[in-house]
Amino acid sequence: MKHNEKIDNAEDIVLDIQDLAIRYVTDDATTYAVNHINLRLKRQGTLGLVGETGAGKTTTVLSILNLIPDPPGVIDSGKILVNGRDVHKLSPKELSEMRGKEVAMIFQDPMTSLNPVMTVGDQIAESIMLHEGLSKQDAYKKAKETLETVGISGERAGDYPHQFSGGMKQRVVIAIALACHPNILIADEPTTALDVTIQAQVLELMKKLKEDYKTSTIMITHDLGIVAEICDEVAVMYAGQIVEQGTLREVFKNTKHPYTEGLFNSLPNMNDRNSKLTPIRGLTPDPTIIYPGCTFAERCPYATERCHTEKPQQKWINENHMVACGRYDEPDFHIERR
Amino acid sequence: MGEVLLEVKDLKKYFETPKGLLHAVDGVSFTIEKGKTLGIVGESGCGKSTTGRAILRLHEPTSGQVLFQGKDVTKFKGKELREMRKDMQIIFQDPYSSLDPRMTVNQLIREPIVTNKLLTDKNDIEKRVLELMETVGLAERLYNTYPHELDGGRRQRIGIARALAVNPKFIVCDEPVSALDVSIQAQVLNLLKELQQKLDLTYIFITHNLSVVYYFADDIAVMYLGELVEKAPAEELFAHPVHPYTQALLSAIPNPDLDVKKERILLKGEISSPINPPDRCRFAKRCNYACEDCMSKAPKLVEISPNHFVSCHHPLV
Numbered sequence: 001m002k003h004n005e006k007i008d009n010a011e012d013i014v015l016d017i018q019d020l021a022i023r024y025v026t027d028d029a030t031t032y033a034v035n036h037i038n039l040r041l042k043r044q045g046t047l048g049l050v051g052e053t054g055a056g057k058t059t060t061v062l063s064i065l066n067l068i069p070d071p072p073g074v075i076d077s078g079k080i081l082v083n084g085r086d087v088h089k090l091s092p093k094e095l096s097e098m099r100g101k102e103v104a105m106i107f108q109d110p111m112t113s114l115n116p117v118m119t120v121g122d123q124i125a126e127s128i129m130l131h132e133g134l135s136k137q138d139a140y141k142k143a144k145e146t147l148e149t150v151g152i153s154g155e156r157a158g159d160y161p162h163q164f165s166g167g168m169k170q171r172v173v174i175a176i177a178l179a180c181h182p183n184i185l186i187a188d189e190p191t192t193a194l195d196v197t198i199q200a201q202v203l204e205l206m207k208k209l210k211e212d213y214k215t216s217t218i219m220i221t222h223d224l225g226i227v228a229e230i231c232d233e234v235a236v237m238y239a240g241q242i243v244e245q246g247t248l249r250e251v252f253k254n255t256k257h258p259y260t261e262g263l264f265n266s267l268p269n270m271n272d273r274n275s276k277l278t279p280i281r282g283l284t285p286d287p288t289i290i291y292p293g294c295t296f297a298e299r300c301p302y303a304t305e306r307c308h309t310e311k312p313q314q315k316w317i318n319e320n321h322m323v324a325c326g327r328y329d330e331p332d333f334h335i336e337r338r
Numbered sequence: 339m340g341e342v343l344l345e346v347k348d349l350k351k352y353f354e355t356p357k358g359l360l361h362a363v364d365g366v367s368f369t370i371e372k373g374k375t376l377g378i379v380g381e382s383g384c385g386k387s388t389t390g391r392a393i394l395r396l397h398e399p400t401s402g403q404v405l406f407q408g409k410d411v412t413k414f415k416g417k418e419l420r421e422m423r424k425d426m427q428i429i430f431q432d433p434y435s436s437l438d439p440r441m442t443v444n445q446l447i448r449e450p451i452v453t454n455k456l457l458t459d460k461n462d463i464e465k466r467v468l469e470l471m472e473t474v475g476l477a478e479r480l481y482n483t484y485p486h487e488l489d490g491g492r493r494q495r496i497g498i499a500r501a502l503a504v505n506p507k508f509i510v511c512d513e514p515v516s517a518l519d520v521s522i523q524a525q526v527l528n529l530l531k532e533l534q535q536k537l538d539l540t541y542i543f544i545t546h547n548l549s550v551v552y553y554f555a556d557d558i559a560v561m562y563l564g565e566l567v568e569k570a571p572a573e574e575l576f577a578h579p580v581h582p583y584t585q586a587l588l589s590a591i592p593n594p595d596l597d598v599k600k601e602r603i604l605l606k607g608e609i610s611s612p613i614n615p616p617d618r619c620r621f622a623k624r625c626n627y628a629c630e631d632c633m634s635k636a637p638k639l640v641e642i643s644p645n646h647f648v649s650c651h652h653p654l655v
Contacts, residue, residue, distance in 0.1 A: 052519040165608050166382075195381035195546065197605045200590035204604060222520065225549075225592025252596050266524035268553030270593060273573065277553070279524035283489055 013081075014184055014216045015041035015064065015103075020078030022059055022068060029288040033059040035240040036077070038314075041184065046210065046217040048231035048248075050224065050263070054284055056240040057220045061186045064218075065099050066090075082184065101131040104182035108189040110169035114161040120147070120172045121157025124179050131180045143179065149212075150175045150205060167198035171205070178209060185217045191226065203230055224263060228252060236260050239285050239295040242314075246321035256323040258300045261335045294326055302327055302335065340371040343540045344393070344508060349402035351385075351392045358614040362388040364564035365402075367639070370557075372507075375534070375541040377555030377572070379548060379587070383609060385564040386544045387431075390510040393542070394426050395419070406508070424454055427501035431513035433493030437485045444481045446496050447471065450503040470499040475529060491522035498529065508540045515550065527554060548591045552576055557645075560584050563612055563620040566639060570646040580642065580653040583621050619651065627652055 022034040034056045041047050049057050062068050064080055066087050080087040082103060090098065107113040115123055124143035128134055134142065144154035150171040152164075161169055170190060177185060187206070191199040207230055210217060219231055227234055228248065235245040236257065244257035255261050262280035269275045282299040285291065294300070297307040304327065312326040327333045351363040363385045370376045378386045392399045395411065404411045406426065414422050430436040437446055447467045450456075457463045468478060474495040485493050494514060501509055511530065515523040527550065533539060545551050551558055552572055559569040560581065568581040579585045586603040593600065605624045619625070622632040631651045639649040 052521065167608055195609075196548065196590040197381065197586055198608060199592075200602060200604060203592075204602075223592060224594035228594045228596055229592045249596060252594065263520060264594065266520045267594065268527075268549045270549055270552065270591075270595070270598075273553060277524040277528055279528060280521035283491070283522075 012043050013040050014043050014083055015039075015218075016079075016081040017060070017064070018079045018081070020060065020063060020080065021076040022056075022063060022078075023074050023076060024072040025074055026072050031287045032290060033240055033287065034063070037237075037240070037242050039235060039242065039245075041216050041218060042233070044210070044214050044216055045233055046219060046231045048227035048234045049218055049220045049237060050222065050227060050234060051237035052222060052284060054239075054287065055237040057237055058188055060237070061105070061188060061218060061220060063087075064184075064186065065103055065105060066095055097131070100127045100177075100182070101180045102182055103184040103186065104177035104180070106170075106173055106177045106185065106187040106190045109193055110166060110173050111193065113173055114169060116161055119158050119160055120164070120175075123172070124157075124176050127176055128179050143175075146175045146179045147172070149178070149209070151201075167194050167201065170194060170198075170202055174202070174205065174209075178213065178215075181213055181215075183215055185215045186220075187217060188220045189222070190219075192221075192223075199226075206230060224252075224267065236263070239287065241295065241324065242322075243296065243325070244321075244323050250318075250321040254321065255335065255337050256317065256321070256328060257325050258302050258335055259296050261337055262299070264337060302333070340373070342369050343372040343407065345369045345403075345405040346389075346393060347403040347405070349389065349392055349404065350400045351388050351397055352400045355613060360613050361564045361615055362612060363392055363399075364615075366561070366564075366566045368559055368566065368569060370540055370542065372540055373534070373538050374556045375543050375554060377543045377545065377551035377558040378561060379545060379551050379558060380561035381546060381609060383563075383612065384561040385612070386546075386561050387512055389561070390428070390512050390542055390544050394423075394428055394510060396428070420454075424504040425506055426508045426510070427504065427506040428510045428512060429494075429497050429501050429514045432517050433485075433490050433497055434517065437493060437496060439485055442482050442484055443471070443476065443488075443496055446485070447499045447503060450500055454504055456504065466503075470503055473502065473533070474499045475525075489522070490518045491525055494518065494526050495529070498526075498533070502533070502537070506539070508542075510542045510544065512544045513546070514543075516545065516547065523550075530554075548588065560587065563609060563615060565620060565649065566647075567621065567650065568646075568648045569639075574643075574646055578646075580646075580648050580655055581621075581650050582625050582627050582654060585654065627654070 017039040019036050020034055021036045024031040024033055051057050121140055121143045124146055125139035128139040128142050144157045147157055148154050152168060152171055191202050221227060232248050234248055234251040235242050238259050244251055244260045265278040266280060280299050285295050285298060293308040293310055294312045297303040307326045310326055312324045314322055314324045315328060316322045347367050349363055349366045353360040353362055366389055378389060380386045388397060391397045393404050399412055411422050444467055447470050448463060451463055451466060457466055476495050515526050518526060543555050555572050558572050558575045560567050562583050568584045579588055586605045589600055589603040607624050610623060617636055618634055619632040619637055622628040637649045637651045639647050641647050642653060
């Protein structure tokens with residue numbers, strides 16, 4: 001595949017997901033959550049993973065830390081290389097060393113991802129003690145410093161999560177993730193639970209930390225505005241597949257996939273109040289069914305008969321832009337971004 | 339100016355808490371014309387939902403007046419109150435928890451018709467349920483399905499059908515699309531807009547999503563800590579916000595348009611406690627322009643240009 005030949009310098013890739021397929025098996029049905037995706041994260045890059053509920057975004061990133069619950073999760077195929085090492089081949093000890101140290105995660109809901117009976121200082125220090133082998137006192141001191149970097153006074157290290165507001169709790173979660181200076185940071189909708197002005201503060205903080213610590217980030221979000229704000233690459237997921245991928249500018253300004261177009265057209269146009277919203281018709285497909293053709297065909301205004309029967313291939317239309325649409329190759333075919 | 343359908347005068351709703359009096363809504367006044375939409379925006383805890391509910395008397399207002407077609411609904415009792423409920427309805431935020439999971443679509447939509455004795459004949463009721471399902475775009479085959487079988491968008495359509503069942507004139511939409519994905523969100527917004535035109539409805543549209551409110555509302559009211567800080571027609575508010583809080587709020591909207599580069603105004607700190615708030619500008623502590631006046635006395639809502647109201651000692655005109 002051209003995609004794999006594209007970057008010669010493997011040094012610049014901190015995370016490489018190859019042909020990943022994950023399904024959840026229950027007594028009732030099998031849910032195909034992630035269907036053969038390829039994803040690469042560049043050093044110091046910020047990749048936005050975009051898609052709607054159930055697209056497989058969270059399953060994808062959980063697999064990076066080997067956190068898919070088994071059962072019901074089954075990894076059918078795929079390789080995940082973190083700094084060149086295959087995650088699935090690591091021993092439990094190596095894995096727990098990697099978690100938090102090499103790869104850290106910020107979860108969506110700061111209200112539930114903190115331990116309510118531990119002070120925030122202890123929670124940050126816990127990961128420092130584990131990974132850096134510092135004494136409790138030294139770790140606590142470092143925890144205070146980390147709190148300061150996310151804009152919370154070190155004096156508050158002795159407080160419990162319920163004593164903080166939502167925005168501050170999310171900062172604490174970020175502080176825990178950053179405590180050991182991970183080189184890959186995975187943020188799963190880090191600002192969804194926050195108000196806009198607080199969201200602005202947290203995004204600003206994340207940008208600054210990226211500069212300071214040289215981290216590479218995967219940012220899961222459904223908000224295209226946030227992607228435009230802090231990402232330099234985008235991957236659009238639909239029904240467990242990546243349908244379009246590329247640099248921010250390519251995907252946003254030179255949109256090629258009808259689903260990406262549909263996402264943009266569903267948003268209220270801030271330049272023209274009177275333009276009508278164009279929703280994507282229908283609903284996301286049933287993830288327990290394997291479709292013979294394109295999974296988006298049912299909802300796609302451009303779908304032809306062939307789209308329903310033939311799987312679209314991933315095409316790199318230039319070195320910064322991939323699209324998986326069966327009609328892309330037709331000479332007269334183009335989509336209509338509003 | 340068109341016919342005023344709803345006028346809210348100095349509406350207050352306080353809650354007693356162990357720590358003191360929580361000023362959820364503190365002296366809010368506005369009017370809405372028939373057939374128009376007033377958007378209420380603000381951050382969590384600013385009192386926007388409480389305002390909507392106090393208007394419908396789902397929370398009993400502490401003081402103030404709510405004049406609906408000229409009559410003060412806060413004084414209504416018994417039969418009058420029940421009649422008022424037919425005119426004034428609400429659509430709730432969460433279509434997952436606002437519907438009884440053990441009732442079918444048919445039963446859910448039928449309930450308000452039967453409870454209010456709008457129709458008594460079995461066939462008439464069934465006809466009306468089917469008609470409502472068609473109005474909100476629910477396929478007939480879903481007649482006997484349960485909410486858990488449906489996605490969020492369809493569930494929200496049930497909520498809309500229930501509100502419409504009693505032929506209301508006025509609906510409070512409390513974050514009706516916040517729980518939905520963007521593609522579904524657009525479907526529901528379009529539906530609400532169509533219904534407004536078809537049925538001549540008047541809306542209060544409560545949301546924290548500023549781009550949605552810009553698209554949807556005729557007038558926008560911005561709330562902060564229980565108070566109305568600025569109100570203007572949507573285009574005017576977005577083009578010329580004059581309250582420092584409104585400016586910061588608008589600048590914080592992440593914009594997917596790569597060609598629009600905005601200066602972002604970052605606010606210091608976070609919203610303070612609504613319990614026993616001091617008698618001064620409630621935004622002063624986070625405001626980049628605050629002076630002594632702001633720290634010592636509360637500003638009043640004044641009209642700075644036609645239909646543009648602001649409550650600030652130093653509006654940024």
